[in-house]
Amino acid sequence: MRIIITGGGTGGHLFPGIALATALQQKYPGCEIMFVGTQRQLDKKTLAGFNFQQESIACMGLKGMGLKHRIKSLLSLPVAVLESWKIIQRFQPDLVFGVGGYVTGPVLLAARLRSVPTCIHEQNSIPGLANRMISHFVSRIFVSIPGEYPFPEQKTVVSGNPVRxxxxxxxxxxxxxxxxxxxxxxxxxxxxxxxxxxxxxxxxxxxxxxxxxxxxxxxxxxxxxxxxxxxxxxxxxxxxxxxxxxxxxxxxxxxxxxxxxxxxxxxxxxxxxxxxxxxxxxxxxxxxxxxxxxxxxxxxxxxxxxxxxxxxxxxxxxxxxxxxxxxxxxxxxxxxxxxxxxxxxxxxxxxGQPEATQRILDSCMDLIDNSMVIKR
CATH class of the missing domain: 3.40.50.2000 (Glycogen Phosphorylase B;)
Structure with a gap:
């Protein structure tokens, strides 16, 4: 089994992904994990010492930036999606899981275009721009805190936040x-x-x-x-x-x-x-x-x-x-x-919700199993 986890820019985005990745490796020995993140040193430092493959793509955020930056960011999006497509083509993941940050958009879009099951996890009570946009086409949405979210109810799960x-x-x-x-x-x-x-x-x-x-x-x-x-x-x-x-x-x-x-x-x-x-x-x-x-x-x-x-x-x-x-x-x-x-x-x-990681893991495995049945 191969899983891509994408996100980064802060420890808050990466730590839930690390919690999920280590739980997968413990429960399914031989499971291969790849993190696709930003090129920031913080991402590399946070992931150091773990047995995960790592890739990064060149992309930029949209929110809170000036018009010139936004235009540049939009123009770079097709290149970022193409980079993500190539990574997915090489790695052949069974599922792609987004943990937040602008880097998730191109990776999850490329996965969706390749018919790979996709999930996002929203840690905050108010979703970020990337997750709001991505929520329309992902397979499942996990949220940490009970509340009112602008997500499709039928595919949203109150899971809690994975803890290492x-x-x-x-x-x-x-x-x-x-x-x-x-x-x-x-x-x-x-x-x-x-x-x-x-x-x-x-x-x-x-x-x-x-x-x-x-x-x-x-x-x-x-x-x-x-x-x-x-x-x-x-x-x-x-x-x-x-x-x-x-x-x-x-x-x-x-x-x-x-x-x-x-x-x-x-x-x-x-x-x-x-x-x-x-x-x-x-x-x-x-x-x-x-x-x-x-x-x-x-x-x-x-x-x-x-x-x-x-x-x-x-x-x-x-x-x-x-x-x-x-x-x-x-x-x-x-x-x-x-x-x-x-x-x-x-x-x-x-x-506290110490069972959050297991709840998400079980739901992800259902998606993978359903995807395999469809492919047959």
Whole structure:
């Protein structure tokens, strides 16, 4: 069996694809996976170390760009479809699965023209332009969050968001520890751990706010908390130096690859509201303070966050309403209220969908089986 997974540009697009790909390889030994993505370094870095074939095509996005860029993007589309056609012709996939991003359009169109079964997965509560356009001709559409989508109802499945195997394992371990009471047996003076992350590319505004918060902490507060901070490349050195000057214990990196380990250490998470991150936090049962990216297409991060806020697992603040004083107060109150954190953690866990990968995998196999019957 051969599967193409297409998408990229951010970790949020790629991680669900990786979760599905590794599950396929585990369940069907010998299954060949090819990722067709963008030419960005982030895509290559995220996929490094996995046993997947990789190809990239040259294409550009449409939304949020100027007229000149849009014209250039439209003119490049036939070439991108032709590149995709050739890749599909060589690889001969049984199914092509899109996980989001403008790169998915040409690949899925080429697959449809070659009568290969196609699926898309929409992680966000408001679909991106590529998935809205592609939805008219794909075989099946998977969505992460219950809601109102502009997709054909008869081929849309509320599946949840695939979460990587190592995070599912970490979530199971965390659940067992909670059941045995181990999480309540630590030392009274042990510091709480705050995980800060702004997505795979970092979040400059959150980074700078946290430096200001750190500078205001008194000695007692510094002893009560330790930070793990994913900054993105641009701010790594500035944030690390800032925490050092403030005397705050912090592990700072541009990008962490072992998120399962970080989630296992965290008591509270400060983050953007990307759908994949939220799916991972909910599976782990981690309470969160969410600051949606204000320039996300159609403000979809705020809509993502609202679902988890309504469920009781998170609180949300707009970036424009926050300063260091308010953010410091919010974090201090939550980290100092163990009962509140436990309530939020339970609510977050109840919204998690650890079975999402298996649900999607089963549905994809039905499509492949039906396609083989038709071909006979």
């Amino acid at each position: 195997q190592e995070i599912l394992a970490a979530a199971e371990c965390r659940q067992q520890q909670a059941g045995s009471g181990k999480n309540d047996s630590g030392e009274a003076d042990s510091p709480m751990t705050l995980l800060i992350m702004g997505g795979s590319l970092g979040a400059h505004r959150i980074n700078m706010l946290m430096l200001d918060v750190a500078a205001q902490l008194d000695d007692q507060q510094k002893k009560a908390v330790q930070l793990i901070h994913q900054t993105g490349t641009a701010d790594e050195e500035t944030v690390r130096d800032g925490y050092a000057v403030a005397g705050v214990k912090a592990e700072v990196r541009a990008f962490f690859t072992d998120m399962a380990s970080l989630y296992s250490q965290a008591d509270l998470v400060l983050a953007r509201a990307g759908a994949t991150s939220l799916a991972e936090l909910s599976v782990m049962g981690l309470p969160a303070v969410l600051i949606p990216y204000p320039y996300a297409a159609d403000d979809h991060q705020a809509k993502n966050a609202e679902y988890y806020v309504a469920g009781g697992g998170a609180v949300m603040y707009r970036e424009s309403e926050l300063d260091a004083d308010l953010l410091g107060k919010i974090l201090s109150q939550l980290l100092g209220d163990i009962d509140k954190l436990k309530q939020m953690a339970l609510a977050m866990k109840n919204m």
